[in-house]
Amino acid sequence: MKWAVPLVIAGELGLVSCLLAGVAVPAPVLLGAEAVVLVLLALEAVVLRRHYARARRTGAARRDAVASAVRTGVPEPVRRLIAHEIRALASLGRWVTGRTHGVREGDHAAPYTGPQTAMMYGLLFVAVVETVALAVLIPWPVVHLMVLVLDVYTVLMVLALHAGCVTRPHVVGADGSLRIRYGSLFDLSVDAARIASVRVDRRYPESGGLIGFDPADDGVLDLAVGGQTTVRVELTAPVAFVRPLGRRGRARVVRFHADGPAELVKALTQALTRARTAPSQTPDRPG
Numbered sequence: 001m002k003w004a005v006p007l008v009i010a011g012e013l014g015l016v017s018c019l020l021a022g023v024a025v026p027a028p029v030l031l032g033a034e035a036v037v038l039v040l041l042a043l044e045a046v047v048l049r050r051h052y053a054r055a056r057r058t059g060a061a062r063r064d065a066v067a068s069a070v071r072t073g074v075p076e077p078v079r080r081l082i083a084h085e086i087r088a089l090a091s092l093g094r095w096v097t098g099r100t101h102g103v104r105e106g107d108h109a110a111p112y113t114g115p116q117t118a119m120m121y122g123l124l125f126v127a128v129v130e131t132v133a134l135a136v137l138i139p140w141p142v143v144h145l146m147v148l149v150l151d152v153y154t155v156l157m158v159l160a161l162h163a164g165c166v167t168r169p170h171v172v173g174a175d176g177s178l179r180i181r182y183g184s185l186f187d188l189s190v191d192a193a194r195i196a197s198v199r200v201d202r203r204y205p206e207s208g209g210l211i212g213f214d215p216a217d218d219g220v221l222d223l224a225v226g227g228q229t230t231v232r233v234e235l236t237a238p239v240a241f242v243r244p245l246g247r248r249g250r251a252r253v254v255r256f257h258a259d260g261p262a263e264l265v266k267a268l269t270q271a272l273t274r275a276r277t278a279p280s281q282t283p284d285r286p287g
Contacts, residue, residue, distance in 0.1 A: 116162075
């Protein structure tokens with residue numbers, strides 16, 4: 001039953017698509033589809049309840065039992081997707097109040113939203129127009145409500161995705177560390193000791209997606225924004241990273257985009273120099 005929720009979502013979207021396309025769906029089919037949805041969700045609830053009860057019998061606290069039931073009964077990609085969306089929605093509050101996430105005093109924050117800002121607002125405009133148009137065109141009340149909820153949620157998530165990118169910039173730590181991010185979807189921390197070199201290097205990866213990685217290509221990880229990367233970081237040893245839906249890899253070279261690549265490279269170079277030339281904090285041992 002791990003895939004009950006994804007199947008329910010896919011089925012509901014497929015049914016709505018048929019109705020919007022003008023496909024005549026008999027009433028028994030609609031009732032049958034809703035019955036299947038209710039049965040699948042009920043079975044999923046029963047499975048989660050059993051996992052919860054089993055964890056409680058072993059002495060787990062309520063919160064730990066709930067977490068254990070979700071880990072066991074819900075696939076990792078679904079869990080990670082929900083967690084990403086929750087963090088993205090939380091970013092809306094930071095965006096409104098002008099706060100950033102994970103930037104301490106003395107750190108250098110490097111934004112990266114430049115190439116995608118116009119596209120994001122374009123998507124937002126299209127989503128709003130679609131919401132208004134469908135609200136006028138759809139005659140079925142139930143379908144109208146379902147599509148309205150879906151469209152409003154789409155508008156909210158477009159805003160949340162952009163807010164996450166604005167409030168979670170790349171961070172050059174005062175200790176020479178580097179944190180490479182893309183909103184709530186990707187977060188990679190690299191210690192100063194792992195960084196061999198950094199330089200400005202504008203490229204347009206062939207993958208065309210957000211994350212491109214080819215283990216055979218010297219372990220190069222591309223984190224592109226607007227189809228481009230502007231900074232190249234070479235590491236002394238491979239570093240582990242996690243993709244948005246849970247796939248893992250190890251990269252020896254990381255290429256990513258920053259709106260001001262020269263400023264980021266300068267800040268990181270200076271921080272690395274300070275970290276590597278600072279006097280040791282370990283007291284000398286007596287001879």
